[in-house]
Amino acid sequence: MGVRKDLKRAKQRGDLASRVRTELVREDGRVREVRTASLVERPTAGTVADIPYANAAEAPAAVVLHRKDPTGDQAEHGGWRPVTAETFAREVTAAAKGLIAAGLEPGGRVALMSRTRYEWAVLDFAIWAAGGQSVPVYATSSADQISWIAEDSGAQLMITETAENTATATAATAGLAAPPRILELDSGAIPELVSLGREVSDEEVTKRRTALTPDTVATLCYTSGTTGRPKGCVLTHANLHAEAANTVELLHPIFKEVTEQIASTLLFLPLAHILGRTLQIACMLARIELGHCPSIKPDELRPELRSFRPTFVVGVPYLFERIHDTGRATAEKLGRGASFERADRIAVRFGQAHLDKFLGRGPGPSIGLSLAWALYDLLVYRRVRKELGGRLSYAISGGSPLDARLSLFFYAAGIVVYEGYGLTETTAAATITPPLRPRPGTVGLPVPGTAVRIADDGEVLIKGGIVFGSYWGNPEATGQVLRDGWFATGDLGAFDDEGYLTITGRKKDILVTSGGKNVSPAVLEDRLRSRPPVGQCMVVGDNRPYIAAVVTLEPDAVAHWLAVRKRPADTPMSEVIRDPEMTADVQKAVDYANQAVSRAESIRSFTLVEGEFTEDNGLLTPSLKIKRRAVADAYAAEIEGIYRG
Numbered sequence: 053m054g055v056r057k058d059l060k061r062a063k064q065r066g067d068l069a070s071r072v073r074t075e076l077v078r079e080d081g082r083v084r085e086v087r088t089a090s091l092v093e094r095p096t097a098g099t100v101a102d103i104p105y106a107n108a109a110e111a112p113a114a115v116v117l118h119r120k121d122p123t124g125d126q127a128e129h130g131g132w133r134p135v136t137a138e139t140f141a142r143e144v145t146a147a148a149k150g151l152i153a154a155g156l157e158p159g160g161r162v163a164l165m166s167r168t169r170y171e172w173a174v175l176d177f178a179i180w181a182a183g184g185q186s187v188p189v190y191a192t193s194s195a196d197q198i199s200w201i202a203e204d205s206g207a208q209l210m211i212t213e214t215a216e217n218t219a220t221a222t223a224a225t226a227g228l229a230a231p232p233r234i235l236e237l238d239s240g241a242i243p244e245l246v247s248l249g250r251e252v253s254d255e256e257v258t259k260r261r262t263a264l265t266p267d268t269v270a271t272l273c274y275t276s277g278t279t280g281r282p283k284g285c286v287l288t289h290a291n292l293h294a295e296a297a298n299t300v301e302l303l304h305p306i307f308k309e310v311t312e313q314i315a316s317t318l319l320f321l322p323l324a325h326i327l328g329r330t331l332q333i334a335c336m337l338a339r340i341e342l343g344h345c346p347s348i349k350p351d352e353l354r355p356e357l358r359s360f361r362p363t364f365v366v367g368v369p370y371l372f373e374r375i376h377d378t379g380r381a382t383a384e385k386l387g388r389g390a391s392f393e394r395a396d397r398i399a400v401r402f403g404q405a406h407l408d409k410f411l412g413r414g415p416g417p418s419i420g421l422s423l424a425w426a427l428y429d430l431l432v433y434r435r436v437r438k439e440l441g442g443r444l445s446y447a448i449s450g451g452s453p454l455d456a457r458l459s460l461f462f463y464a465a466g467i468v469v470y471e472g473y474g475l476t477e478t479t480a481a482a483t484i485t486p487p488l489r490p491r492p493g494t495v496g497l498p499v500p501g502t503a504v505r506i507a508d509d510g511e512v513l514i515k516g517g518i519v520f521g522s523y524w525g526n527p528e529a530t531g532q533v534l535r536d537g538w539f540a541t542g543d544l545g546a547f548d549d550e551g552y553l554t555i556t557g558r559k560k561d562i563l564v565t566s567g568g569k570n571v572s573p574a575v576l577e578d579r580l581r582s583r584p585p586v587g588q589c590m591v592v593g594d595n596r597p598y599i600a601a602v603v604t605l606e607p608d609a610v611a612h613w614l615a616v617r618k619r620p621a622d623t624p625m626s627e628v629i630r631d632p633e634m635t636a637d638v639q640k641a642v643d644y645a646n647q648a649v650s651r652a653e654s655i656r657s658f659t660l661v662e663g664e665f666t667e668d669n670g671l672l673t674p675s676l677k678i679k680r681r682a683v684a685d686a687y688a689a690e691i692e693g694i695y696r697g
Contacts, residue, residue, distance in 0.1 A: 072302065072486065074497055076551045077505075083547035090294075090501030091301035094517060099264045099289035100296070101180035103336045108141035116140055116336060118343040118360070119170040131359060132343060140174070147178035148260075149252035150245025154209060154233065158183035158260055161205050161272065163232060164324075165189035165198070165221060166213035167346035171237050172323045173332055175211060178245075180289075183260035186271045187284075188324035190674040191217060192667045195224035200281055204524065205272050207232045214238050266290035272524050273326050275476050284524030285476045287326075294517030295479040296334040298500040303487055304338050316341035318362045318441075320348050325675055327450055330480040331366050350374040354439055361441035368451035369578070370676055372458055372469065374608075377584045379436055381612040388431075389616075395428040396461060403460035407490065425464060433465035440467070448472055450481065451675060453555060453574070455582040456493035463492070471495045473555055477539055478502075479518040483553050494552040504553060505538065511559060512545040513538040544572065561680065563594040571599055571653045576645045577678075580655075583641035585609035585634070588665035588672070590683045591655065592691055600694045601658040602687050603638060604665060605629065613637070629660035659690050 077085035107116055117140060118132040156162060162179045164186055166172055179186045187205045189198060191213055202210065202225045210225070210232040212218045218236045225231040235241035270289045274282035304315065317335060319342055321328035335342040345356040348371060357365075383392035402417050402425040409416030417425065437444065447462070450472040459469045472484040473495035483504060485496035498504045502516035519539045522530040533540045544556045557572025564570055573591035580589050580601065587606035593599035605628065613634065614623055628634055638660060646654040665671035671683050684691065 072497075072500060074551060076547075083549065083551050085503060085505040086498055086547060086551040086553070087503040088498040088500050090298060090517070092294075092297040092501070094290060095266045095293055097265065099180065099261075099266060099268060100270065100292050100333055100337075101177065101261050101264055101289070103333070104137070104141040104144050104177050104181075105261075107137035107336065107339060110137075111339065112136065112138035114339050115341055116339050117170065117173065118341060120343075135170075137339070143174050144177045144181055145254060145257055146246045146249060147174050147242060148181035148257045149249025149254075150247070151178060151182045151184065151209070151249070152252050152256060152260070153248040154235075154245065156182050156184050156208060158263065159185065159269075160209075161185045161187050161207045163187040163189050163202060163205065163207040163210040165191055165193065165210060165217050166237060166323070167191045168319055168321065168323045168328060168344050169213070169237070169346055170344050171242055173336075173342075173344070174242065176323075176329070176332070177336075180264070180270060181257050181261045183263060185269050188271070188273055188329065190322060190324040192674055193220075194670075195220055197282065198224040199228065201274055201284075202232055203228050205284060206230075210234045211241055212236050264289060266293065271329070273329070273476050283526055283529055285326075285520045286522050286524050287479055287520055291479045291518060291520060292330060292333055294501055295330045295481065295499070296337050298502075298518075299330075299481060299484070300334050300338045302484070302500055304340070305487075314341065315364065316343075316360075316362050317364050317366065318343045318345055318357060318360045319366075320345040320353055320356070321366060321368075322348075322674055326476045327366065327474070327480045350378065354378075357439070357441045357444075359441075361443045363443050364446040364448070365440070365444065366448040366450070368676060369449055369454045369458075369582070370451075372447070372449060372454060372462065373582050374606075375436065375439060376458060376461060377606070377609060378439070379432065380584065381608070382435070383432070384612065384616055391428075392432060395432040398424045398428050399433070399461040399464035400457050403463040407460070407463060407492070411489070429465075436462070436465045437467070446470065448484070450474065452677075453493075453495070453578045455579055458582055459492035463490075473543075473553065474499075474518075475541060477520045477533070477541075478514055479520065482514045482516075482518060485552075491548075491550075491552045494548065494554050496553065497551055498553075506545060506547060507540070509559075510544045510546070510556070512541045512543045512553070512555070514541060515539070563591070563599065565593050565599065565652075566595055566597050567652075569652045571649075575648050576601070576653075576655060579648055580641055580645040583644050585613055585637055586641050588678070589658075590665075590678055590680060592684070592694075596695055598656040599653060600691075601642070601655050602683065602690060603658050603660050604663060605634075605638075605660065607664070625662045629662060635660065657694050659694050661687055661690050 073089040075087045076083050114137045115134040116137045117135040119135055121131055121133040162184055176186055187207050189201055198221050210221055212221050221234055266289050268289055269286055270292055271287050272284040273287055274284050323329055343360045347353055380392050383389055402421050405417040408414030444467055447467055447469045449469050454471055462469050470485040472481040474481040481499050482502055483496045483498050505513040507513055515538050542559050544559055545553050547553055557574040561573055562570055576591045577589055580586055585605050587604040589601050589603045591601050610628055642655050642658055667674055671679055
């Protein structure tokens, strides 16, 4: 297994592990604070706007990006066309000149409303090169959200992706005192900007770019928010550099030197989300080859992974859960469902035993377990690797906790999944699993240059160069979360004895039963969601006698469930959710979730409901977090029915 060789080789490279210095602060015998030394100096001059130009000067022929070839001429290369550092810098300059000609002033703001695509990379750096500030907007945003962000940020220009986006944005901003000028990518926004800027000199772009400082505002990144209006996080070039440069120095030696591969990744996270943005900047900084995919939906993403063949990816638990479920469904269609279940159990046992040996905590897999792993590597695990392009050795999962069993499954399949944790206010990752010291089930140690502390009430506090400076135009909200340099995240967590952080829930989401039991729903929901046929779910029980759950079914899992039972594919969902067999299958998932908590905290009852939690129906944020109040309102009758029954 390639990843086992990589870890063995990495362990022999002690210099890679010893570069990161971590300090643990104990109080009353428990770890209360963890500090990790920075791997890079805070810049005194220059900004992330300089990255394309530094790449072009230092390695003009280096391939830094790949873009889909619309003509299909690159079919023999999977449809991807390489873009050199010199070419990219030239495209950034041309777009920057167009933005200047379109009226962008130094310090002015440009809203970008698009899915993840190559043009976003060009425009992000072009806005900075022109002296401006970018304002990301999710392509799925409602008219109300667009109107608020455009008004609150004062964006002078807005660049949309599709005609539908343009229509929504136009209507949303029509009533503003100063509506932004709107350009559309699908209607030639980039060529239009290039044409507009022909009379603007390269020197003007250079003048504006070099006038920026590390403390200059780079972007207003609005929180997706589960309640209330989005708040604009003011992130500087220094914030973006601290995040990108430190994660590159932490991870790139592993992705490159240990695997002996040219590092490459396919970016499919929304670029309106700070994790996608900082990943793009980090890749550009390290000259890691980068491609873009506009969808995180597994059926649309898998073909792109197979054609691009990345060496690592950054995703959310949903992606890894669906890949695992697809493997199970494929096996069952071939009549090998029991074989997959055995492969799953073997993977967890083998992964844990091998990881324990690597960490010096055990003898490693037995001969029998190793032989069983080898068999299922031929039958199952290699198929998983193929689904992800065949070259993938590493993945980073963020957004919510990844089930530890799932992490061990991928480890046994040859893919190490590192977990991270962060927020928009921390410029993405604040913690990440160290490359040479994985701990499935935790979100790792602080990113270099960052300190994390657990407050007396269990809240996670963060300090360091990645922490934002303020919410745009909202000093009251800023003062509520920034105190003495510490950012109060609103999340609850705890350190283990080695300083690894585990996130246990959100302060505002804590449920208090009528019996006075405090329950964090996150652990239950994450484990429940990781088991088919569950799609999304929400744990309830605040001021109720016991904990319960509202559960939706994953459509693909339902289709497979019907096919296995030779039932009509068009069987109404209303019939499926009342089927005793389906109820029994979901009960198995509930039982698995309950293993992580005490009996008083366990799910005593659940109801299966029709429909899904999605962005479109307003029940999920764009980063796939549950809007708890909206779900409670949408399924109020079903929730009442649980407790009446």
